[in-house]
Amino acid sequence: MRDAIAETYPQWFKDFNARLTEPGGFYRSNKARKRDFSDTETGRVTFFAPKQLSATGFADKAGLFRLMTLRSSDQFNTTTYGYEDRLRDVSGTRDVVFMNPADIAKLGLTDGDAIGLATEAADGVRREKHGLMVYSYDIPQGCIGAYYPECNVLIPLSHHAEQSKVPAGKSVSARIIRSSMRQPEVPLAP
Structure with missing residues (x-):
């Protein structure tokens, strides 16, 4: 393997094996x-x-917020290993929307209220996610956060990196909508 690396990148790894212990x-x-x-x-x-x-x-x-999708502390890429996000003190669920306390007050909401999100895109496709819960968090006003992959449904395919065309789950135009769907009262333990 080291010989292959040395052959591929001779400018950096010439005589790799001989120089390994330098x-x-x-x-x-x-x-x-x-x-x-x-x-x-x-x-x-x-x-x-x-x-x-x-x-x-x-x-x-x-009325529009900048949605950013986030990973939890117990997540690797789209694989989630539990319902405990020790970084944001969220336990038992991932169906939350992180909001600035001033934005929560401005909308007449309170922590724990059931809401939904709808994204705004020029393609005319209706994208909504219901059954989410308001979670007061230290996030800039005008911004909201939610976990992915749960909120991937909100990301328009046209919202992507300019060169790589990878879908971008940051700064997505979204609005808060009222939702009658409630969060489960019991933790969704695996």
């Missing part, structure tokens, strides 16, 4: 650290400005 390990040079920009057209550092100033693609609008 003190300090392998140094991989970093041109920017050395201020070496000789491989650019001008020989100087090059900065690129974004095509748009708002990465979200939408302006602030009354």
Whole structure:
């Protein structure tokens, strides 16, 4: 394996096996650290400005929030291992919407209220998720958070990274909707 690595990346791993026990390990040079920009057209550092100033693609609008989907502490990618998020002190459920206390008050809601989320997208597809619960959390006003994959249904496929086209679960335009669906009263233990 090391021989294959050395063959693939000789500029960094030449004689990999022989150098394996060298003190300090392998140094991989970093041109920017050395201020070496000789491989650019001008020989100087090059900065690129974004095509748009708002990465979200939408302006602030009354009644709309910026939804970010989140992982819990007991989750790896889309695999969840339990219902205990020790980072946010959530236990027994993942069907919560993290909201700023001022936003909760402005909407006349309280912790534990049943709500739903609906996303706004130009494609005309109706995307809603019901059975969620208000959870007061230290999050910026105008922003809300919810767990994925539970809230993936809210993400329009058109909301993606510009180059890779990977669906983006951050800064999704969403609004709070009233929901009659209640949270289960018992923890959903596996």
